[in-house]
Amino acid sequence: xxxxxxxxxxxxxxxxxxALLIVAPVVYAVSLSFYQMDSxxxxxxxxxxxxxxxxxxxxxxxxxxxNGFIYSFGTIIFQVVLGIGFALVLNQVFPGxxxxxxxxxxxxxxxxxxxxxxxxxxVDGSIGVLTTMMSALGLPQVQWFESPGAAMASVILxxxxxxxxxxxxxxxxxxxxxxxxxxxxxxxxGTNAVQRxxxxxxxxxxxxxxxxxxxxxxxxxxxxxxxxxxxQGGPVGATEHxxxxxxxQAFGQFxxxxxxxxxxxxxxxxxxxxxxxxxxxxxxxx
Amino acid sequence: xxEVRLNKVRKAxxxxxxxxxxxxxIRDGEFVVFLGPSGCGKSTTLRMIAGLEEITTxxxxxxxxxxxxxxxxxxxxxxxxxxxxxxxxxTIYENLAFGLRMRRMDKAEIDRRVKSASAMxxxxxxxxxxxxxxxxxxxxxxxxxxxxxxxxxxxxLDEPLSNLDAKLRVRMREEIARLHQEVGTSMVYVTHDxxxxxTLANRILIMRDGHVQQVGAPLxxxxxxxxxxxxxxxxxxxxxLIEGHLERGALKAGGLSIELPPxxxxxxxxxxxxxxxxxxxxxxxxxxxxxxxxxxxxxxxAQTLCIGEVAGVRLRVLMDRTDAVRNGTxxxxxxxxxxxxxxxxxxxxxINRADADVGxxxxx
Ligand SMILES: Nc1ncnc2c1ncn2[C@@H]1O[C@H](COP(=O)(O)OP(=O)(O)OP(=O)(O)O)[C@@H](O)[C@H]1O
Ligand SMILES: [Mg+2]
Numbered sequence: 001x002x003x004x005x006x007x008x009x010x011x012x013x014x015x016x017x018x019a020l021l022i023v024a025p026v027v028y029a030v031s032l033s034f035y036q037m038d039s040x041x042x043x044x045x046x047x048x049x050x051x052x053x054x055x056x057x058x059x060x061x062x063x064x065x066x067n068g069f070i071y072s073f074g075t076i077i078f079q080v081v082l083g084i085g086f087a088l089v090l091n092q093v094f095p096g097x098x099x100x101x102x103x104x105x106x107x108x109x110x111x112x113x114x115x116x117x118x119x120x121x122x123v124d125g126s127i128g129v130l131t132t133m134m135s136a137l138g139l140p141q142v143q144w145f146e147s148p149g150a151a152m153a154s155v156i157l158x159x160x161x162x163x164x165x166x167x168x169x170x171x172x173x174x175x176x177x178x179x180x181x182x183x184x185x186x187x188x189x190g191t192n193a194v195q196r197x198x199x200x201x202x203x204x205x206x207x208x209x210x211x212x213x214x215x216x217x218x219x220x221x222x223x224x225x226x227x228x229x230x231x232q233g234g235p236v237g238a239t240e241h242x243x244x245x246x247x248x249q250a251f252g253q254f255x256x257x258x259x260x261x262x263x264x265x266x267x268x269x270x271x272x273x274x275x276x277x278x279x280x281x282x283x284x285x286x
Numbered sequence: 287x288x289e290v291r292l293n294k295v296r297k298a299x300x301x302x303x304x305x306x307x308x309x310x311x312i313r314d315g316e317f318v319v320f321l322g323p324s325g326c327g328k329s330t331t332l333r334m335i336a337g338l339e340e341i342t343t344x345x346x347x348x349x350x351x352x353x354x355x356x357x358x359x360x361x362x363x364x365x366x367x368x369x370x371x372x373x374x375x376x377t378i379y380e381n382l383a384f385g386l387r388m389r390r391m392d393k394a395e396i397d398r399r400v401k402s403a404s405a406m407x408x409x410x411x412x413x414x415x416x417x418x419x420x421x422x423x424x425x426x427x428x429x430x431x432x433x434x435x436x437x438x439x440x441x442x443l444d445e446p447l448s449n450l451d452a453k454l455r456v457r458m459r460e461e462i463a464r465l466h467q468e469v470g471t472s473m474v475y476v477t478h479d480x481x482x483x484x485t486l487a488n489r490i491l492i493m494r495d496g497h498v499q500q501v502g503a504p505l506x507x508x509x510x511x512x513x514x515x516x517x518x519x520x521x522x523x524x525x526x527l528i529e530g531h532l533e534r535g536a537l538k539a540g541g542l543s544i545e546l547p548p549x550x551x552x553x554x555x556x557x558x559x560x561x562x563x564x565x566x567x568x569x570x571x572x573x574x575x576x577x578x579x580x581x582x583x584x585x586x587x588a589q590t591l592c593i594g595e596v597a598g599v600r601l602r603v604l605m606d607r608t609d610a611v612r613n614g615t616x617x618x619x620x621x622x623x624x625x626x627x628x629x630x631x632x633x634x635x636x637i638n639r640a641d642a643d644v645g646x647x648x649x650x
Pocket of ligand 2: 328444
């Protein structure tokens with residue numbers, strides 16, 4: 001077999017696996033959104049764009065969209081800022097650094113369910129450690145899941161807690177790639193630590209940061225488990241974003257077409273955001 | 287412009303000592319080269335002057351100011367790094383201007399200085415480019431320019447030419463020599479290339495394993511190496527080192543007896559090492575000539591290097607270009623007492639009288 005044939009056969013294999021695992025489900029899901037279906041066993045009925053017009057004309061859809069943006073922006077900003085902050089601290093030389101570095105990744109390794117249950121337990125109204133500490137400090141009681149604002153804050157808080165270590169670890173690894181002579185040149189050039197961060201670290205890590213933010217954005221926009229386990233989108237839809245809405249529509253309301261339409265719109269919006277994002281922050285800066 | 291003083295400057299990493307107490311006075315406008323093999327502590331010493339490496343003990347003064355505890359930015363030094371260390375995301379103009387901007391210099395003055403440095407180094411066509419779009423030689427010029435615009439008290443250069451190819455290295459060496467003449471600022475230059483050291487330096491400081499071996503003008507270290515290490519390190523091709531012992535004013539080595547210069551203060555029978563440069567061995571018939579059997583011939587162009595042995599002692603002899611020598615040829619050679627270096631075998635220290643005439647014509 002010639003090497004060209006080998007390359008093509010591998011290429012074909014790759015494309016086939018991609019088609020089977022990614023393209024086919026997407027096509028199936030998108031096609032569902034053009035049918036009216038109340039279960040996966042009944043015969044689907046062609047509905048054209050009905051599902052779309054129906055969902056887009058509902059207030060809950062727009063609320064879910066806005067919630068999705070609030071949730072993903074909130075989590076990304078805190079994750080990235082805190083993640084970089086921790087990475088800079090962990091990059092310093094101090095005794096026990098390797099142990100602290102190891103521990104810092106821990107929340108990321110825990111299953112979501114464990115993190116969520118731990119948090120629920122910490123803010124429990126009677127025995128929660130956070131509740132007890134706050135009342136000992138004379139702070140007012142927070143109804144973590146009852147008021148809309150606090151519920152959104154809770155889901156953001158838990159998400160940031162869980163995924164900041166990812167940013168920290170990635171950024172910390174990236175920091176090791178910046179040649180130390182650049183920092184030394186900048187020291188000789190008269191910079192202080194803050195100026196070095198903005199003139200050396202940030203520009204040097206911009207490509208990696210671009211990817212981190214994008215990955216986090218895509219993941220957070222579609223994040224389902226944390227919110228579902230914490231609030232199930234409540235109270236009264238305050239933390240319900242498109243993924244939750246789509247699930248509730250399909251499996252709560254038995255409106256599979258409507259759920260699929262929401263998922264498709266969500267997919268389209270995300271694609272658009274990614275497209276615009278790469279326009280704004282091209283990976284190759286030359 | 288300023289002088290630099292190192293007083294017993296020492297650097298230890300835990301138990302490991304990288305630099306054992308360097309004492310050095312660099313005069314205003316002087317070009318000093320730190321020379322030595324890899325790992326001898328040259329960079330560490332330079333970086334201590336720059337303030338990039340903490341000084342374990344000792345003090346450093348620049349222009350009469352004790353800078354031992356000062357940050358690099360407060361020492362008024364400029365540094366050129368081996369890998370250039372240009373800011374990759376900034377244009378060449380910005381690279382040159384950065385140090386001045388950080389010092390809040392007036393915009394017009396920054397522009398004037400950048401333009402003047404860029405003209406001096408022929409960088410005008412590249413000011414709007416990024417470092418990635420330059421060749422190694424051009425990047426090296428930018429690195430020099432970045433130091434130049436600062437108008438510092440002293441320039442510190444750490445193997446600035448070692449990433450360049452041989453030809454470019456010679457060109458840049460000349461350029462650095464020219465720059466030093468034009469700006470007249472003190473320079474400290476680290477290298478392991480003895481040719482760079484010999485051609486650039488006013489004075490060379492030779493280091494080994496964190497110890498200073500000798501400080502002196504290039505010809506001084508060539509003419510009177512202070513010990514065996516310097517003798518072997520300076521000069522190319524390498525100096526012949528012949529082990530033997532003192533016997534009635536001569537060195538006995540195997541079947542060989544070489545008359546030594548007068549004034550060797552050592553007891554009869556003392557083990558010695560005799561150093562003689564390949565270029566200082568005379569070829570031709572004369573009374574007392576030794577028979578040198580040629581084994582290998584290296585034609586260098588203008589000169590011919592013969593490697594062989596004399597009475598069982600291995601020797602390199604450098605002579606004017608000749609095509610007549612063959613493998614197996616026997617040549618008559620002589621050692622001239624005035625061109626011999628005598629070292630103690632035990633300590634490696636030079637034991638010729640300090641005023642012995644070595645290599646130079648006696649002053650008229
Ligand atoms: N951070 C460090 N920790 C421990 N030892 C170090 C450290 N930095 C340097 N050294 C040691 O100090 C010694 C001197 O190093 P230095 O970099 O000054 O050598 P050099 O003469 O510049 O060599 P080269 O020509 O290879 O650059 C070396 O033995 C090196 O191993
Ligand atoms: Mg070095």
